Amino acid sequence: MTLTAIWAMPLIGGALVAFLPPRLGKWFGALVALVSLVVTGYVAFSIAPDYHGFQFNESLEWIPQFSIFYRLGVDGISLWLLVLNAFLTVIAVLATPVRARTSGFVGLMLAMSAGLAGVFMATDLVLFYVFWEAMLIPAYFLLWLHGEGPRPGGAALKFVLYTLAGSLLMLVGIIGEYIATGKQTFDLAKLATLAPSPSLQFGLFFVFALAFAIKTPLFPFHSWLPDAYLAAPTPMLITFAGVMGKAGAYGFLRIAVPLFPQPSDWWDWRWVIPILAVAAIIWGALMALVQNDMKLLVSYSSISHMGFIVLGIFSFNIQGQQGAILQMVNHGIIIAALFLIVAWISDLTGTRDRRAVAGLALRMPVMAGVFAVVAFAALGLPGLNSFVGEFMTLLGAWQRAPLLAVFGAIGLVLTPVYILRLFQGVMQGTPAGPVPRSDIYAGQLTLLAPLVALMFALGLAPGVLTSLMTSVGQAGLYR
Amino acid sequence: MPLTADLSYSWSQALADLNQIAAIATLTGFFLLAVVVDLVLPRSRRGGAVAIVAVVGFSYSLASALYRWRYGQGGSAYHGFASGDNFALFFEVLFASLGILTVALAHSYLNRRGLLESEFHLLVMAAVIGMMVLASATSLVTVFLGLETLSIALYILSGYARTENRSQEAAAKYLLVGGFASAFVLYGMALVYGGSGTTVIPEIAKNLASSASGNPLLLLGILMMGVGFALNVSAAPFHMWTPDVYQGAPLPVTAFMSVGTKAAAFAMIIRVFAGGLPHLAPEWQTLLAFVAATSMIVGNLMAIVQTSLKRLLAYSGVAQAGYMLIGVIAGGENGLAAVLYYLFVYMFMNFGAFAVITMLTGADGERDSFADLEGLGRRNWLLAAAMTVFMLSLAGFPPSVGFFGKLFLFTAGVAAGYTWLVVLAVLMSVVSVFYYIRVLVPIWTPSPRLERVPASLSTQLAIGLSGVASVVLGLYPTTLFIAGQLGATPITPP
Numbered sequence A: 001m002t003l004t005a006i007w008a009m010p011l012i013g014g015a016l017v018a019f020l021p022p023r024l025g026k027w028f029g030a031l032v033a034l035v036s037l038v039v040t041g042y043v044a045f046s047i048a049p050d051y052h053g054f055q056f057n058e059s060l061e062w063i064p065q066f067s068i069f070y071r072l073g074v075d076g077i078s079l080w081l082l083v084l085n086a087f088l089t090v091i092a093v094l095a096t097p098v099r100a101r102t103s104g105f106v107g108l109m110l111a112m113s114a115g116l117a118g119v120f121m122a123t124d125l126v127l128f129y130v131f132w133e134a135m136l137i138p139a140y141f142l143l144w145l146h147g148e149g150p151r152p153g154g155a156a157l158k159f160v161l162y163t164l165a166g167s168l169l170m171l172v173g174i175i176g177e178y179i180a181t182g183k184q185t186f187d188l189a190k191l192a193t194l195a196p197s198p199s200l201q202f203g204l205f206f207v208f209a210l211a212f213a214i215k216t217p218l219f220p221f222h223s224w225l226p227d228a229y230l231a232a233p234t235p236m237l238i239t240f241a242g243v244m245g246k247a248g249a250y251g252f253l254r255i256a257v258p259l260f261p262q263p264s265d266w267w268d269w270r271w272v273i274p275i276l277a278v279a280a281i282i283w284g285a286l287m288a289l290v291q292n293d294m295k296l297l298v299s300y301s302s303i304s305h306m307g308f309i310v311l312g313i314f315s316f317n318i319q320g321q322q323g324a325i326l327q328m329v330n331h332g333i334i335i336a337a338l339f340l341i342v343a344w345i346s347d348l349t350g351t352r353d354r355r356a357v358a359g360l361a362l363r364m365p366v367m368a369g370v371f372a373v374v375a376f377a378a379l380g381l382p383g384l385n386s387f388v389g390e391f392m393t394l395l396g397a398w399q400r401a402p403l404l405a406v407f408g409a410i411g412l413v414l415t416p417v418y419i420l421r422l423f424q425g426v427m428q429g430t431p432a433g434p435v436p437r438s439d440i441y442a443g444q445l446t447l448l449a450p451l452v453a454l455m456f457a458l459g460l461a462p463g464v465l466t467s468l469m470t471s472v473g474q475a476g477l478y479r
Numbered sequence B: 001m002p003l004t005a006d007l008s009y010s011w012s013q014a015l016a017d018l019n020q021i022a023a024i025a026t027l028t029g030f031f032l033l034a035v036v037v038d039l040v041l042p043r044s045r046r047g048g049a050v051a052i053v054a055v056v057g058f059s060y061s062l063a064s065a066l067y068r069w070r071y072g073q074g075g076s077a078y079h080g081f082a083s084g085d086n087f088a089l090f091f092e093v094l095f096a097s098l099g100i101l102t103v104a105l106a107h108s109y110l111n112r113r114g115l116l117e118s119e120f121h122l123l124v125m126a127a128v129i130g131m132m133v134l135a136s137a138t139s140l141v142t143v144f145l146g147l148e149t150l151s152i153a154l155y156i157l158s159g160y161a162r163t164e165n166r167s168q169e170a171a172a173k174y175l176l177v178g179g180f181a182s183a184f185v186l187y188g189m190a191l192v193y194g195g196s197g198t199t200v201i202p203e204i205a206k207n208l209a210s211s212a213s214g215n216p217l218l219l220l221g222i223l224m225m226g227v228g229f230a231l232n233v234s235a236a237p238f239h240m241w242t243p244d245v246y247q248g249a250p251l252p253v254t255a256f257m258s259v260g261t262k263a264a265a266f267a268m269i270i271r272v273f274a275g276g277l278p279h280l281a282p283e284w285q286t287l288l289a290f291v292a293a294t295s296m297i298v299g300n301l302m303a304i305v306q307t308s309l310k311r312l313l314a315y316s317g318v319a320q321a322g323y324m325l326i327g328v329i330a331g332g333e334n335g336l337a338a339v340l341y342y343l344f345v346y347m348f349m350n351f352g353a354f355a356v357i358t359m360l361t362g363a364d365g366e367r368d369s370f371a372d373l374e375g376l377g378r379r380n381w382l383l384a385a386a387m388t389v390f391m392l393s394l395a396g397f398p399p400s401v402g403f404f405g406k407l408f409l410f411t412a413g414v415a416a417g418y419t420w421l422v423v424l425a426v427l428m429s430v431v432s433v434f435y436y437i438r439v440l441v442p443i444w445t446p447s448p449r450l451e452r453v454p455a456s457l458s459t460q461l462a463i464g465l466s467g468v469a470s471v472v473l474g475l476y477p478t479t480l481f482i483a484g485q486l487g488a489t490p491i492t493p494p
Helices: A002-017 A022-046 A078-094 A102-121 A125-134 A136-146 A152-180 A198-215 A224-231 A234-259 A269-289 A294-313 A318-349 A365-378 A385-400 A402-427 A442-460 B011-040 B043-071 B086-113 B118-136 B140-158 B165-196 B201-208 B216-233 B241-248 B251-276 B278-304 B309-330 B332-359 B381-395 B401-415 B419-444 B457-475 B478-488
Strands: A055-063 A068-074
Touching (some): A002 A055, A002 A102, A022 A102, A055 A125, A068 A078, A068 A102, A068 A125, A078 A102, A078 A234, A102 A125, A102 A234, A136 A152, A136 A234, A152 A198, A152 A224, A152 B401, A198 A234, A198 A269, A224 A234, A224 A294, A234 A294, A269 A294, A269 A402, A318 A365, A318 A385, A365 A385, A365 A402, A385 A402, B011 B043, B011 B086, B011 B118, B043 B086, B086 B118, B086 B251, B086 B457, B118 B140, B140 B165, B140 B201, B165 B201, B165 B216, B201 B251, B201 B278, B216 B251, B216 B278, B216 B309, B241 B251, B278 B309, B278 B419, B309 B401, B309 B419, B332 B381, B332 B401, B332 B457, B381 B401, B381 B419, B381 B457, B401 B457
Antiparallel strands (some): A055 A068
16 A cells, blocks of 8 residues: 555645645645655665566556556665655745746645656556556646746647557557467566567557657657657656656656567667667757757756666666666756756846856855756766766666777767856856846755755665666576 | 238337337337327426426436346347347447436527427427437337437528528438438448348348358348448448538537437447348459548548638538448457447547537537637636546547557457558548637637636536546456447347
């Protein structure tokens, strides 16, 4: 019941929050998020470190005619994303400004968080799909009803249709996998031992990978992202960019890779995906280079960083995949902090154009200090969290094919360029442009403090996370 | 071989056979009672009284069908012309529930529009009787009998708003197209009778077991009947009448017909094609696959450009017929069970959607444009929430019934080797999300409009029930699916 509580609590709490007045709604929502973080934390602390396979299992017959079960479980892979989701939800709810429609917003945020938690915990393919698609509903309403910019509805629709095009094809894939493996089960652990023929795997891998590639997003499927991220309100972006993108990468790691170990017929998907990942790393970085809108710049940087994660997953070795998981957590923390900082800068100065302001460090020194740490974390400075993850993914990629690592490393070179240009341009130099109303408040600093603390903690002691990732390289899950 | 059947008949046999069609018999009894009530009572009190008789009649009919489902022995009756098997009972439960929902919805609508009430309920009862006959018919003759009973009642119902040109037009159009459909079906039946030597459906299957393939009479019969059936389920390319009739007919009629006619026609298709012509399966499967594919494409693409909600739902219905046909084509226990499951839940989501639009009706007439939904979230919270559930369910989002219905249909389709059809269905579902979500936009966008949308208790109950069912039957689909499997067994003997 522990795992059920992790997704049911925010869902029920979210439904209740929607009926409360704004201020009360926000704090009640924060309480709900905090309680689910505590429960998630309990799971994290009591998980058995050396156990291979799912723990805290729950299994309930759901639709026996098709052997569909309600199956939940966590292991060293999903646990960290679950914690990340619960943690960022708390930050996101706390970062929500109190306005007239805050209650509805917080309610939808909690519902989305519930869906994401379900995606990370589901160990039955159909249940996974149910959560995967159900979370689109709150995401759509959040983007559309609470979005920014001239046409949030258009961005929301684009996001939903893009995602659905992939995920509905994945539904055919799920059915196909069920039938190809002899109509026995949708259990992920069992399906991993029943691989269909390579040519079937080729087709099935394609539909699954397409859904995950759109969600992540991977290089040619990313065009929904800038629109959606621009339209998304900042508190939403914390979980939307911080966690939902990881759901795609998680899908690769949890489903596409172990279920289809040999997806090669006309060509070998095991090479196509990492090449696309490298393309995403470079393309995202190049696009970030030319952006002047700070929010858009961070959005494109996200595409680039997600490329590293996918590259790590498709290195097919322990370093790469552990690095990928580590990087999912790292990126979630960093991107949340970056979006918060950018939003606050634009709130306080009234512009999102990075060329319009300069020398903010003198006018808001506290902000400058925090931003410096986050910027260094984002560009992968050793000692901060991102370095370890990116290094491990590239190491893994090098072992698979040195060329992948070489081209991936171009991203490492480009990241400092756009991040430092953003930081230096906005913060340093002689003060120019609109004068910020004030430095950031103590409350805002408190919100960033845990994120920054984690950047140091994970940078200095990544072993805390990796030591639990026993399922990676587990026999049977990866061959 | 024909006409050698035992034609002797006794009263006791007739009464015993009445058991098999208990739901129909009960409803017919109450129908006659309602006619009497309508004649006896003063004009001012007729409407409410007939409504009550109708609801009680439907409830009795529902109860008797459920009772027989649980305790009865299904078997053929009246020389094999009708049957009280699980297949019939499943549909009888569906139609009786639909009847209750329709009366609940129509009551306040008719008062608001100032239309006569008692005749309306009588006609709905007659139409439901026709649908039930269709579901329990095991002979081509009774199939046609049910089809005509149902259609004639619906022709009148479509033109029920007598003073409105559009309603008149709808009735005329439906009459003409329906007549065509019936003629096609009848011609096809005649040819199948000629090819098989009997009209009793199980006998047809038996007679054709050895010598089915290549008989041109049968092939032409299948083609003719296929066209007639497609007209009735409003599947493309025979869907042209649907948007016009749906738009012109009064909303409760549209709500009733969009579910009832479709379900009855599917019952007919399954009985005749899957039950009677299993040996010609490749032929009619090809035909239906073509119809399903065109329905999904045409319905979904045309729905995008509609500005009237009624027309939008009409085209959505065309597309949904396409999805359901996948289950018929796939066949087998699971394929047919998927169709039955989907039809049952389709009642809740589609009827519910029409019911919400019905509630927008004012004294000046129906309001079915997107603008009329503006600010519904504030104007009537229950209707807005219910409409959201119905649209998301029709679009197939989990955990609503629409998703599980599609999951079952698609699983059956892929298992039967129709992967291309399923992929097409999936791609078209993506398109469908676009227009279903478009309905939600005006509902939840903040709007200055604040006038309340009044809804009577009976309608609120009907809509609330449909909304709850659209979620609960999705979260727990097992029982209904098992019922669907049991319903499918008479068609696909093990």
